[in-house]
Amino acid sequence: MNSSASRTSMRALAGLAVVGALTLTACNDNASSDATKSAAPTAAAPAPTSAAPTTPAAAPTTAAPSTPAAAPTASAPAAGGAPGTDAAAGTAAKIGDTLQVPFSSGSTKGTITLTVTSIEAGTQADLDSLKLGDKAKGLMPYYIHYKFTNVGATDLSYSSLTKIRGLLPDGSGAQDVALFGSFPKCSGKSLPAGFTNGQSAEGCTVSLAPAASKVAGAEYWSEPYTLGKGVVWK
Known part of the structure; x- marks a missing residue:
């Protein structure tokens, strides 16, 4: 007998064994019943008592479907590029957006994130303390407020962020004002000591526009x- 026929015979025997077991169980139940009947006296048997009702099996509980885990949300890149990437020249952002940019102040070079937070209009009277004379005639000051954070490995202590200028509606540059000393309306200080990775500061620069x-x-x-x-920010 080949191996295929042997496996077929074994499966057939296994099937007969299962059937035999089921048949044997049924026969045992009948045999027990027959033995009980044959042992009973010939006198009339008392009325059979009602079998106690069986307690129905508890209905199987259905497992509640598990709630699928929420898909992870990807962190949004900073305006102008993916996180960790310097914004390309010509990038245009909205006021309030943050860009990662290279930083340079003299021989100090690093990387910062920079946000122009607001542009605030001043008054001509604000310029009196600057003693600009006729240079400020017909011009209005605007205060460009910004925030920046050191995200590089360079310590930027005592350096200054000065290369920010105002833009007129047509994209041309507004007139810059170099501040020396104290000007409460718009303070652009040099960075403090210990301006390392993760440190943030705020600053302001003044630009003048025609009235x-x-x-x-x-x-x-x-x-x-x-x-x-x-x-640019607009």
Whole structure:
């Protein structure tokens, strides 16, 4: 007998064994019943008592389906590029958006994230303390507020962020004002000691626009960007 026939015979025998077991169980139940009947006296048997009702089996409980785990949400990239990437020259962001940009101040170079948070209009009277004389005639000051964070490995202590200028509505540059000493309306201080990775600071720069116009945006043009080819907020 070949191996295939042998396996077929074994499966058949296994099937007969199962059937035999089932048949044997049924026969045993009948045999027990027959033995009980044959042992009973010939006198009339008393009326059979009612079998106690069996308690129905508890209905199987259905397991509640598990709630699928929420899909992980990807962190949104900073405006102008993926996280950890410097914004390309010419990137245009909205005021309030954050860009990662290179930082350069003299021989100090690093990486920061920079946000132009607001552009606030001032008054001509604000300029009196600057003693600009006729240079400020017909011009209105605007205060560009920004926030930046050191995200690189370089300690930026005592350096200054100065390469931010105002932009007029047509994209041309507004007139810059170099601040020396104290000007409460707009303070642009050098960075403190210990300005290492994770440290943040806020600053302000002043730009002047003709009274008939306004400062509508700002440009950051520090190296490796160039003036007119930096990153802008509008």
